[in-house]
């Protein structure tokens with residue numbers, strides 16, 4: 783469940799913003815997205831687990847508020863079944879963003895709602911908003 787924190791950040795994308803075609807994300811996979819520019823740019827990433835489940839998170843580690851990938855575009859552990867912070871090696875669940883190993887154990891990544899609309903992975907609506915036309919919340 784989203785905490786809505788991401789919506790209050792500069793350059794936060796609006797619901798239904800297209801991110802990537804689902805067919806381009808062959809699981810397990812992760813992909814980074816940036817909206818805006820400069821130090822306040824909105825940085826996020828999505829992951830697709832081996833079983834095909836999609837999740838989105840702010841690219842902001844709860845340990846030291848740094849990007850997880852160090853601008854490498856790499857977010858997954860070597861076995862590609864969890865999220866890895868390349869700053870200080872914390873490991874997070876793909877499905878709920880909980881850190882289960884490392885410096886911020888028990889803390890969570892900030893989730894971002896996603897929706898699948900006409901084959902596109904898109905920014906989703908708030909949990910209590912009506913579903914997007916033609917879209918399905920993920």
Ligand code: FES
Pocket residue numbers: 843844845846847848850867868869870871872884885886
């Ligand atoms: S910033 Fe991610 S583990 Fe330290």
